[in-house]
Amino acid sequence: MAQVYLHTMFGNGARAMQEAAGSRASYARMEANAGAADMLTDREADFIAARDSFYMASVSEDGWPYVQHRGGPAGFLRRIGDNRIGFADYRGNRQYLSAANLAADDRVSLFLMDYPNRRRLKLIGHAHGSDDPATIAALTTPGYGAEPERAFLIDVVGFDWNCPQHITPRFTQKEIERLTAPLVDELDRLRARIAELEG
Numbered sequence: 001m002a003q004v005y006l007h008t009m010f011g012n013g014a015r016a017m018q019e020a021a022g023s024r025a026s027y028a029r030m031e032a033n034a035g036a037a038d039m040l041t042d043r044e045a046d047f048i049a050a051r052d053s054f055y056m057a058s059v060s061e062d063g064w065p066y067v068q069h070r071g072g073p074a075g076f077l078r079r080i081g082d083n084r085i086g087f088a089d090y091r092g093n094r095q096y097l098s099a100a101n102l103a104a105d106d107r108v109s110l111f112l113m114d115y116p117n118r119r120r121l122k123l124i125g126h127a128h129g130s131d132d133p134a135t136i137a138a139l140t141t142p143g144y145g146a147e148p149e150r151a152f153l154i155d156v157v158g159f160d161w162n163c164p165q166h167i168t169p170r171f172t173q174k175e176i177e178r179l180t181a182p183l184v185d186e187l188d189r190l191r192a193r194i195a196e197l198e199g
Contacts, residue, residue: 002030002038002158002159002160002161003030003031003032003033003034003035003038003158004034004035004036004037004038004157004158005038005122005124005157005158005159005160006027006030006031006034006158006160007031007034007158008034008124008157008158009124009158010027010031015027037083037156037157037158038156038157038158038159039082039083040079040082040083040085040156040159044079044121044159045078045079047112047114047119047121048077048078048079048085048112048121049074049075049077049078049079050074050075050114051074051077051112051113051114052071052072052073052074052076052172053069053070053071053072053113054069054070054077054110054111054112054113055067055068055069055070055110055111055112055113056068056070056098056108056109056110056111057108057109057110057111058097058098058101058102058105058107058108058109058127059101059104059105059107060097060101061100061101061104061105066097066098066101068097068098070087072087072088072090072141072144072146073141073144075141076088076139076141076144077112078139080138080139080153083125083155083156084153084154084155084156085123085125085153085154085156086135086139086151086152086153086154087139087151087152088136088139088140088141088148088150088151089129089148089149089150089151089152090144090146090147090148090149091146091147091148091149098152099129099150102127102128102129102152103129106126106127106128107124107125107126107127108124108125108126108127108154109122109123109124110122110123110124110125110154113167115167115168115169115170115171116169116170116171116175117169118164118167118169119161119164119167120161120162120167121159121160121161121162122159122160122161122162123154123156123158123159124156124157124158124159125154125155125156125157125158126154126155126157127152127153127154127155128152128153129150129151129152129153130150130151130152130153131150132151135151135153136148136150136151138151139151
């Protein structure tokens, strides 16, 4: 796990800085067994399927990095093969930056966050768009009120789990409602009891 990710992402400059900082030997051991790809397991697939958003980076035709937020119902990004993940690309502002970038250079990086539990997963791979109606339909979330334009399929090359350091917990409205539901129920019970006593 993470061997291919680290081997792919570490360049000579990073390795030299690691050497100077005293961390190179540890990272060299991690890289030593790098194969063709870091294989996704059920742990990664479950984490991916639980996300309702992620950040996707691509490279522009002029070499600029570009990062885009992608969101939808939990599970809109999903594992569809051993090391393939995909999602329906819903109509947005029609700039088509990611689509154009990936047509020129298929390398992509995804950053998936679980803020409440302070976990993050980074993925790198090769992506391409698909206009195939069956593929789009298979990746479209039923009942989601957005129009899919294409599907993106990503063959994952590597991934890395990061430490929780410096991740500030953040919660969605749905998570806050779920966590505070017992308090709201107790408050309703107390209000009803007060009304009963005053009546």
